[in-house]
Amino acid sequence: MTTTILATSELLGDAGRDAAFEREALPWLDDVYRFALSLTRDDADADDVVQETYLRAYRSWHTFIPGTECRRWLFTICRNVFLRSRERQRPTVDLEDGEQDAVAAGSVYAAARERGYDDLYATLDLAPALRDALDELAEPFRSTVILVDVEGMTYETAAQVMGVPIGTVRSRLFRGRRLLQEKLLTVAEDLGFVTASAGGMR
Amino acid sequence: MSAPARTQLEGLGLSSSCVDVLRHLWDYLDDEMTPGGAERLRAHIAGCAQCREYEGYQACFLDTLAKLRAELGAPTELRQRLADKLKSQGCGCWHKVRNES
Numbered sequence: 001m002t003t004t005i006l007a008t009s010e011l012l013g014d015a016g017r018d019a020a021f022e023r024e025a026l027p028w029l030d031d032v033y034r035f036a037l038s039l040t041r042d043d044a045d046a047d048d049v050v051q052e053t054y055l056r057a058y059r060s061w062h063t064f065i066p067g068t069e070c071r072r073w074l075f076t077i078c079r080n081v082f083l084r085s086r087e088r089q090r091p092t093v094d095l096e097d098g099e100q101d102a103v104a105a106g107s108v109y110a111a112a113r114e115r116g117y118d119d120l121y122a123t124l125d126l127a128p129a130l131r132d133a134l135d136e137l138a139e140p141f142r143s144t145v146i147l148v149d150v151e152g153m154t155y156e157t158a159a160q161v162m163g164v165p166i167g168t169v170r171s172r173l174f175r176g177r178r179l180l181q182e183k184l185l186t187v188a189e190d191l192g193f194v195t196a197s198a199g200g201m202r
Numbered sequence: 203m204s205a206p207a208r209t210q211l212e213g214l215g216l217s218s219s220c221v222d223v224l225r226h227l228w229d230y231l232d233d234e235m236t237p238g239g240a241e242r243l244r245a246h247i248a249g250c251a252q253c254r255e256y257e258g259y260q261a262c263f264l265d266t267l268a269k270l271r272a273e274l275g276a277p278t279e280l281r282q283r284l285a286d287k288l289k290s291q292g293c294g295c296w297h298k299v300r301n302e303s
Contacts, residue, residue, distance in 0.1 A: 015294060022295035029284075029299065030275035037274070047280045054284055058293055099225045106224040109259055121262035127273070130266055148232070149267040150274075155234050174228060181263060 017061050024070040025057055031151055032074050038146040039082045039139070049085060053078040075147070075161040098171035101178040108181045117188050126184055133183040141176030148173050219246040223253045227260055 032053055037046040056077055057064070064073055112120055120126070134142060140162070147158040148169070155173070159166045216224070223243060229235045230243045247253045281299050289296035 018294035022298050026295065026298055033276035034274050050276065050280060051284050051287060055287055055291065058288060058291060102228055103224050109256060121259065121266050126266055127269065131270060149264060150271045152268065177228065
């Protein structure tokens, strides 16, 4: 099956390959860049990783299976390029119980409510603060939040990209979200924002 | 969940359904629950003002994160450099890298 697909791909020739590369791979450049930046946390390093990812993808285009998700394929290459560039093994799997973070996020919310910030995200433009908080978030939480919350991937797809079990994606994601919410509450307090209502339904 | 976490939850005086919302709301909002589990959570949230409010808060947070996608992208210099490299590899669509917005 795979052999047939590869043969078909090879029959396309250079023009066909370029057209397919343009159609399937190039539209994801911004996405790959965001992911690379989440891994490297450095603009110049991210540029290098993205460039190597795309060059490698172009050279290995015959291994891309048509009809599969090209973005996932590119992200996987991107992660491998990053790991190789750092000459390090896969990060240690953190098997923290994700539910503890989910419950802890509830406590953050309760604290926010007590101080009158219960509709924090609805009333304030927290996008700049969120960007900063995301920048400061440690790995592997940061790249996991980027994959699921910013890129909109399922836990399963993110797990394939990161090469970890789905449960690890979930626990890293929940930890990342909880840390972000704690940080944002601190920012809101520092800015002195107090919402008019103390509770109730919206 | 660990024993201390369980004790902490019991201390809050929440119903077991409210505790389920605390534990699984993110799975629910991410559409990662089983249909049955999601339906149970949905039914409880519909009838519980406190949980409805918490759902709104968390949904708003995730929405704010998702919107960052539109703000962050590959810089122009990177696009130019990559276009040059692809051109040197004989890639016919190198100019499209630059033209992407």
